[in-house]
Amino acid sequence: MVDPADAVLAFSPQTDVTLQSPSLLKRLIFAFMMHQGRPDDPCLSPLHGDLSQLPPVLIQTSDHDMFEDDCVRFINKMNAFDSMGTLQIWPGMLYVWQAFDTPEGNAALVDGAHFLQRHS
Numbered sequence: 001m002v003d004p005a006d007a008v009l010a011f012s013p014q015t016d017v018t019l020q021s022p023s024l025l026k027r028l029i030f031a032f033m034m035h036q037g038r039p040d041d042p043c044l045s046p047l048h049g050d051l052s053q054l055p056p057v058l059i060q061t062s063d064h065d066m067f068e069d070d071c072v073r074f075i076n077k078m079n080a081f082d083s084m085g086t087l088q089i090w091p092g093m094l095y096v097w098q099a100f101d102t103p104e105g106n107a108a109l110v111d112g113a114h115f116l117q118r119h120s
Contacts (some may be wrong), residue, residue: 008055010057011060011098016073021066023066051074055084061088
């Protein structure tokens with residue numbers, strides 16, 4: 001058995017593959033279906049699962065991110081389940097900007113590291 005996580009840090013996660021996210025549809029970046037599964041299966045779309053037993057989660061997304069609305073919906077649902085979800089929406093950043101050696105990318109990584117340190 002795997003021990004439960006102390007905390008989770010997610011960079012612009014897709015949490016719903018049912019394609020109901022307004023930001024995803026608005027941008028029409030791509031559409032896809034997972035093979036051999038239903039899009040609303042919580043294993044594919046954690047948004048549709050029980051979020052009551054999750055560890056603290058920090059999601060970083062951007063107001064330009066195609067998954068922005070998924071991130072908002074996921075954190076809102078987490079908090080409705082009394083789980084500790086924190087959302088950071090960074091203005092003007094591209095998808096997964098944390099991977100780039102820029103002031104914003106580095107600041108996001110520092111925020112994420114502090115979050116993980118606080119919860120481990």
